Amino acid sequence: MPKLSERVGTFTDSVIRRMTRISDEYGAINLSQGFPDFDPPQEIMDALAEAAYKGPHQYSITFGAGNFRQALARKQEKAIGRAIDPETEIVVTCGGTEAMMCAMMTICNPGDKVMVFSPFYENYGADAILSGADPIYIPLVPPAYTFDISLVEEGFKAGAKAIIVCNPSNPCGKVFSREELMAIGELAVKYDAFVVTDEVYEHMVYEPYHHTCMASLPGMYEHTITCNSLSKTYSITGWRLGYLIGPEEVVEAAKKVHDFLTVGAAAPLQEAAVAGLNFPDSYYEDLKKIYTEKRDYFLAGLDRIGLAHNVPQGTYFVLIDIQKFLDLPRFAGCTDLEFCEWMIKNIGVAAVPGSSFFKEEVNHLIRLHFAREKETIDEAISRLGKLQELLS
Incomplete structure (x- = not known):
C-alpha cells in the first residue's frame, strides 16, 4: 500500500468521542462528550x-x-x-x-x-x-x-x-x-x-x-x-x-x-x-438560570463525596483532581486515560482525561460535564462516590 499523508500520523482520533464509544459499550453514564440528555425547546x-x-x-x-x-x-x-x-x-x-x-x-x-x-x-x-x-x-x-x-x-x-x-x-x-x-x-x-x-x-x-x-x-x-x-x-x-x-x-x-x-x-x-x-432575550436568561442550577447542584454533589474540582465561570464542564487516586499502589504508573477507562468499566461514569486538553504534561485531571437531568446527576454522583472506597 502507498504511504499515507504524514499529517495523519501527527494527531490521534478524538479522545472525547472515543470515551463516548467506550461508555456506550459498557453502559456507563456519559459525562465525557458534552451533549445534553434532554430535548430541545418545543x-x-x-x-x-x-x-x-x-x-x-x-x-x-x-x-x-x-x-x-x-x-x-x-x-x-x-x-x-x-x-x-x-x-x-x-x-x-x-x-x-x-x-x-x-x-x-x-x-x-x-x-x-x-x-x-x-x-x-x-x-x-x-x-x-x-x-x-x-x-x-x-x-x-x-x-x-x-x-x-x-x-x-x-x-x-x-x-x-x-x-x-x-x-x-x-x-x-x-x-x-x-x-x-x-x-x-x-x-x-x-x-x-x-x-x-x-x-x-x-x-x-x-x-x-x-x-x-x-x-x-x-x-x-x-x-x-x-x-x-x-x-x-x-x-x-x-x-x-x-x-x-x-x-x-x-x-x-x-x-x-x-x-x-x-x-x-x-x-x-x-x-x-x-x-x-x-x-x-428571556430564553437566554432562563437558560443561564437552568445551567447555574445544574452547576451548583453538581458541584455540591462533588463536594459531598469529597472530589476536588475547579469552579467553572462558564460552560458546563468541571475539572476533577484525581491525584489522590493515582497515588494509590493499584494505580501506580497509571495514566489519566487509563484511569478514565477503568472508571467506565468499574464505576460506570465516563470522563475525559485532562491530558487531551493540555500541551503541558498534565496527568492528574479529568473533565466531567453537567448537561444532564437532575436524576442523571444524582446517579452519577452516587457512582462517583464509590471512588472514595478506594481510599479506605
Whole structure:
C-alpha cells in the first residue's frame, strides 16, 4: 500500500468521542462528550416536524439559507454591537467544528504560526495541523487560569498570524474578562493579526462573570473571526449547525473553503432552527438560570463525596483532581486515560482525561460535564462516590 499523508500520523482520533464509544459499550453514564440528555425547546421540535413535511429538502444556498442567515444576523448583532450583513458577513457551517476549520484554512498558509491557549479544546491542535499551521501554546495557569500577556506578545513578535480564544473556555470554564480581551485585541491590531474566537458557550456564563464578544471591542471587528454554533444553546448538538462571522473580505474567502469542505448545512434543520434564533432575550436568561442550577447542584454533589474540582465561570464542564487516586499502589504508573477507562468499566461514569486538553504534561485531571437531568446527576454522583472506597 502507498504511504499515507504524514499529517495523519501527527494527531490521534478524538479522545472525547472515543470515551463516548467506550461508555456506550459498557453502559456507563456519559459525562465525557458534552451533549445534553434532554430535548430541545418545543418550538424548535415543532418547526422541525413541519419542515419534515413541507421542506426544504434540497440544497440551500451553499453558505446558508437566507432566512437562517438573517435570523443569525439579528441575534448576533446584539452581542457584537453592530449591524451584520447576512449576505456578506456570515457563513453557515456544519457545526462549530467546521467553522473553526474553515477559519483556519481561510487565514493560514503552510508554516504560519497560530497561538493557542492551553488547556484547549482538542480540535484546535488538529485544526492547526490540517491547515498547515504551527501552534504556539500559551499556558493558562490554574487555579484561576490566568495568562501572561507578555507571552502573547512574544508569539505575535515571532510571527503568529492569529490567536485562538475559546470564550468561555472548554475545558477549564474560564471566562475571559473584557480587560483580558482588550489586551489581546490591542496586540492583534498592533501586529496586524487575527483573533479567531470560539464562542459556543456564550450563554452559559455564571455570576458575577459576563461574556464579551471579541468582535464587539473597539477596532476588533476587522481583526476577529467569530466561530459559533447552535448546538449547546438550543440542545441540538446532533443537528450540526454552526456559523462564522467576520469582515466581508474574510467571509468571501471562507465561503470558498466551506463550499468545497461540505457544500452546505442541512436545509430542513436550518429551516427549523430559525424558530430558536427568533427567541426573545428571556430564553437566554432562563437558560443561564437552568445551567447555574445544574452547576451548583453538581458541584455540591462533588463536594459531598469529597472530589476536588475547579469552579467553572462558564460552560458546563468541571475539572476533577484525581491525584489522590493515582497515588494509590493499584494505580501506580497509571495514566489519566487509563484511569478514565477503568472508571467506565468499574464505576460506570465516563470522563475525559485532562491530558487531551493540555500541551503541558498534565496527568492528574479529568473533565466531567453537567448537561444532564437532575436524576442523571444524582446517579452519577452516587457512582462517583464509590471512588472514595478506594481510599479506605
